[in-house]
Amino acid sequence: MQTLRRIPYYHQILSDMEQKGEQFVSSKYLAHFFHVDDTQVRKDVSVIGYKGKPKSGYSVSGLKGAIGDFLGINTENTAILIGVGRLGSALIEYPGLSEYGLKLVAVFDSNPVKQDKVIGGFTVLPMESLKRVIQSFDVGIAIITVPKNAAQGVCDLVVEQNIKAIWNFAPTQLSASADVTVRNENMAVGLALLSHYLKKRKAE
Amino acid sequence: MQTLRRIPYYHQILSDMEQKGEQFVSSKYLAHFFHVDDTQVRKDVSVIGYKGKPKSGYSVSGLKGAIGDFLGINTENTAILIGVGRLGSALIEYPGLSEYGLKLVAVFDSNPVKQDKVIGGFTVLPMESLKRVIQSFDVGIAIITVPKNAAQGVCDLVVEQNIKAIWNFAPTQLSASADVTVRNENMAVGLALLSHYLKKRKAE
Numbered sequence A, B: 001m002q003t004l005r006r007i008p009y010y011h012q013i014l015s016d017m018e019q020k021g022e023q024f025v026s027s028k029y030l031a032h033f034f035h036v037d038d039t040q041v042r043k044d045v046s047v048i049g050y051k052g053k054p055k056s057g058y059s060v061s062g063l064k065g066a067i068g069d070f071l072g073i074n075t076e077n078t079a080i081l082i083g084v085g086r087l088g089s090a091l092i093e094y095p096g097l098s099e100y101g102l103k104l105v106a107v108f109d110s111n112p113v114k115q116d117k118v119i120g121g122f123t124v125l126p127m128e129s130l131k132r133v134i135q136s137f138d139v140g141i142a143i144i145t146v147p148k149n150a151a152q153g154v155c156d157l158v159v160e161q162n163i164k165a166i167w168n169f170a171p172t173q174l175s176a177s178a179d180v181t182v183r184n185e186n187m188a189v190g191l192a193l194l195s196h197y198l199k200k201r202k203a204e
């Protein structure tokens, strides 16, 4: 796992520690979660640009704040979600998103049966209100959790409304103009990496 | 994104191409999805250990097969899933898992209301049948999609039954003995990386 991937997990561990009221954390403690050496953790912390006194450990809230700045999650990113199905509902109710600076402002679905239902405190809106909502809330990120064959169409719709960042969960690579950042999220990637490590372990 | 992370996405792109009946793919075509140079793709392919003739392009099915071997996803990994809620149901119905060699054999939930219901073709089983199922199916992977405060307890239960690989979606770092591979999946990590790129783009 490379440095950039570890950093959001440090944030998760630190926020767990903060909830338990812990003040300091050692690089050794952080290292054991990733089976790396504590010098690697100290290198990661210097990439973040945080200066702690490694002797007495890093301040939990100090390091967490520095990670938030580094990742840009201390400032809120407003987002909309399109496709309120099983995965969409799990994401709407997931407290982890607001911890990473995501402020969900509205959710949409093309199925009339779902519209006007309330999920996780949000009333499901029809696709016709997309333009009005994106403009009035100055939305930064569109989360796409629609079926694979509908995903490119939805992507084109939001890019037309000047959305510059897309978080796509449908299992297909979306194409958008170069000024739009698309992150294709495929949970099965985690599975593929898990099988790779399992295979390596069996071969040892 | 480092090589190992790109490889499962190559697999996804190649399986999309295979479905469309395409025979060959160039390193240039694969490169544009990741905004990397085509020499990086050729380096990735050599890590996989596949020798194609880059002049006429790589064979789609050949490269896909080689990736499957590299990741260990051509052999099936049997799995169980615990916690049939919103996220669990989205994963059960997700066709991407079987493409990555996962064979789900049973699903469990502690809520009596959910037990005996059929989700995605699986009858939800009570936790009491965990031991019997793990032994009779020689299960390799346990997928955990229960609430955060129940996750460590479920992890301990499956490790007791000799499960050696855990795919954890609850937002907490699970601890297990060194011979157990735990992959903590946090979708919000994707969000954190997206905000990081957005922040960098705004600063440019």
Ligand SMILES: NC(=O)c1ccc[n+]([C@@H]2O[C@H](COP(=O)([O-])OP(=O)(O)OC[C@H]3O[C@@H](n4cnc5c(N)ncnc54)[C@H](O)[C@@H]3O)[C@@H](O)[C@H]2O)c1
Pocket: A082, A083, A084, A085, A086, A087, A088, A108, A109, A110, A111, A114, A127, A145, A146, A147, A148, A150, A153, A154, A169, A170, A171, A185, A186, A187, A188, B089, B090, B091, B093, B094, B095, B096
């Ligand atoms: N990336 C992953 O690892 C992963 C894991 C699980 C599911 N998924 C994917 O996430 C997506 C959602 O999965 P799910 O299980 O929640 O499916 P689902 O069928 O439960 O939900 C899809 C929702 O999208 C809505 N929809 C369909 N077309 C639309 C359109 N054009 N505009 C707006 N809304 C539309 C539907 O009405 C439905 O409510 C699928 O593409 C699935 O393959 C991905």
Ligand SMILES: NC(=O)c1ccc[n+]([C@@H]2O[C@H](COP(=O)([O-])OP(=O)(O)OC[C@H]3O[C@@H](n4cnc5c(N)ncnc54)[C@H](O)[C@@H]3O)[C@@H](O)[C@H]2O)c1
Pocket: A089, A090, A091, A093, A094, A095, A096, B082, B083, B084, B085, B086, B087, B088, B108, B109, B110, B111, B114, B127, B145, B146, B147, B148, B150, B153, B154, B169, B170, B171, B185, B186, B187, B188
């Ligand atoms: N990692 C991520 O990015 C991400 C995203 C969304 C949700 N989540 C997490 O995934 C988990 C599930 O989320 P959800 O929205 O599906 O929740 P949910 O409440 O819909 O589902 C949880 C299920 O687990 C069952 N359960 C509870 N305790 C159990 C136990 N001890 N043994 C067996 N089953 C048990 C419940 O009966 C329920 O069916 C949560 O931990 C949530 O935080 C993670």
